[in-house]
Amino acid sequence: MGLVPERKVEETTVNKEKELIERARQKDTRAFAALVELHQERAIHTAYSFIGNFEDARDIAQDAFMKAYDHLDTFKGESRFFTWFYRILANASKDFLRKKKVRQHLSFWFGPQGEEDYDPMEKLAVTHKTASDSAIDRETESQVFEAMNHLPYRQRLAFCLRYLDGLSIEEISQSMAISVGAVKANIWQAVQKMRHYLGNTIEI
Amino acid sequence: MDEEKFKQIDEKLMAKFKSQRDKKVPWEIMKGFSASVENKLRERDQKTFVFRPSRAWLPAAVPVFAVMVLASWVVLRTPATVAPVVSPAVQVAAPLPVVTQLAQVSSPIENADMAEEIAALREIGAWTDDDQDAIGAIDELDLEQVELSDLNSQTARHLA
Numbered sequence: 001m002g003l004v005p006e007r008k009v010e011e012t013t014v015n016k017e018k019e020l021i022e023r024a025r026q027k028d029t030r031a032f033a034a035l036v037e038l039h040q041e042r043a044i045h046t047a048y049s050f051i052g053n054f055e056d057a058r059d060i061a062q063d064a065f066m067k068a069y070d071h072l073d074t075f076k077g078e079s080r081f082f083t084w085f086y087r088i089l090a091n092a093s094k095d096f097l098r099k100k101k102v103r104q105h106l107s108f109w110f111g112p113q114g115e116e117d118y119d120p121m122e123k124l125a126v127t128h129k130t131a132s133d134s135a136i137d138r139e140t141e142s143q144v145f146e147a148m149n150h151l152p153y154r155q156r157l158a159f160c161l162r163y164l165d166g167l168s169i170e171e172i173s174q175s176m177a178i179s180v181g182a183v184k185a186n187i188w189q190a191v192q193k194m195r196h197y198l199g200n201t202i203e204i
Numbered sequence: 205m206d207e208e209k210f211k212q213i214d215e216k217l218m219a220k221f222k223s224q225r226d227k228k229v230p231w232e233i234m235k236g237f238s239a240s241v242e243n244k245l246r247e248r249d250q251k252t253f254v255f256r257p258s259r260a261w262l263p264a265a266v267p268v269f270a271v272m273v274l275a276s277w278v279v280l281r282t283p284a285t286v287a288p289v290v291s292p293a294v295q296v297a298a299p300l301p302v303v304t305q306l307a308q309v310s311s312p313i314e315n316a317d318m319a320e321e322i323a324a325l326r327e328i329g330a331w332t333d334d335d336q337d338a339i340g341a342i343d344e345l346d347l348e349q350v351e352l353s354d355l356n357s358q359t360a361r362h363l364a
Contacts, residue, residue, distance in 0.1 A: 027249070032245065034238070036238040041234060044229045044234065045227070048227075048229070054233045058237065066248075069245055141224070162214075162218075163217045163218060163220075163221040163224070164224050165225065166225045184210055
């Protein structure tokens with residue numbers, strides 16, 4: 001009894017994917033749902049690597065899949081579906097982060113309910129106290145995500161795709177539609193900025 | 205940026221964040237995900253398919269309808285209009301002079317007169333629903349004539 005060669009499994013998956021995409025283009029929602037099932041875990045994980053929590057990552061991934069359904073006609077089939085889908089997912093994450101920043105900003109100054117007498121300094125003290133009680137892994141994770149919040153979008157994307165999602169430099173280059181050199185440059189700059197932000201807290 | 209330095213940092217960070225990459229998506233997050241996407245797409249497709257008749261035709265249709273109503277009124281008021289015969293077998297509950305007269309009408313000219321008379325009676329409030337019921341089943345055309353007359357009388361009362 002031998003194992004099915006990995007290459008054969010890969011070919012079967014690719015063929016199945018092509019067939020599902022073709023049917024989904026004809027507005028077959030069931031076929032598209034089957035395509036989603038093939039990629040859902042990876043999509044949620046990738047979104048998670050951008051933003052740091054699974055609940056929001058699920059919403060972002062769902063939103064991205066729906067946009068992908070609307071724009072399937074633009075998928076040429078020259079690369080794998082997920083390479084093309086990454087761009088949509090990245091944009092959806094970017095939109096989420098932008099809205100989150102605005103919400104956080106408003107929430108910081110006006111409180112979560114928009115109260116006028118809300119004191120943001122009070123909230124900061126509470127947050128600090130809570131963070132020190134957390135487990136080390138969780139704290140490190142949250143500090144890394146906090147540091148990533150200060151990165152420009154492209155540097156953050158390149159950093160996340162490489163170290164939190166495990167894509168190769170070539171795959172990132174395809175997803176971001178930039179050269180391999182530009183990917184490396186973005187990653188390099190991201191690392192320098194995060195080192196500066198994190199200081200001696202975490203070694204990067 | 206040194207290629208060698210980049211390679212060193214790259215390897216170091218790949219090792220450092222391995223646990224993050226290997227983190228599994230919780231089952232409760234994945235549960236029903238693809239079905240949820242499918243349902244949302246179907247709901248959205250159904251919503252976009254809702255038939256909404258264009259109202260662009262409305263302004264143009266108003267004068268057309270007005271002309272149709274006026275023409276109908278003119279045609280119906282013309283004595284030569286042919287009307288179907290009222291059934292002679294109609295039973296009346298309480299014989300009233302006007303009702304008896306109307307029940308005996310059978311010719312087209314007389315039917316037209318009947319409609320006029322009913323209209324006139326309605327105008328002065330002398331023709332009620334009870335009177336209408338008393339003359340029994342009448343042909344659809346007659347009913348239409350009466351209704352139109354009624355409409356005209358109501359309009360006349362309103363204008364008055």
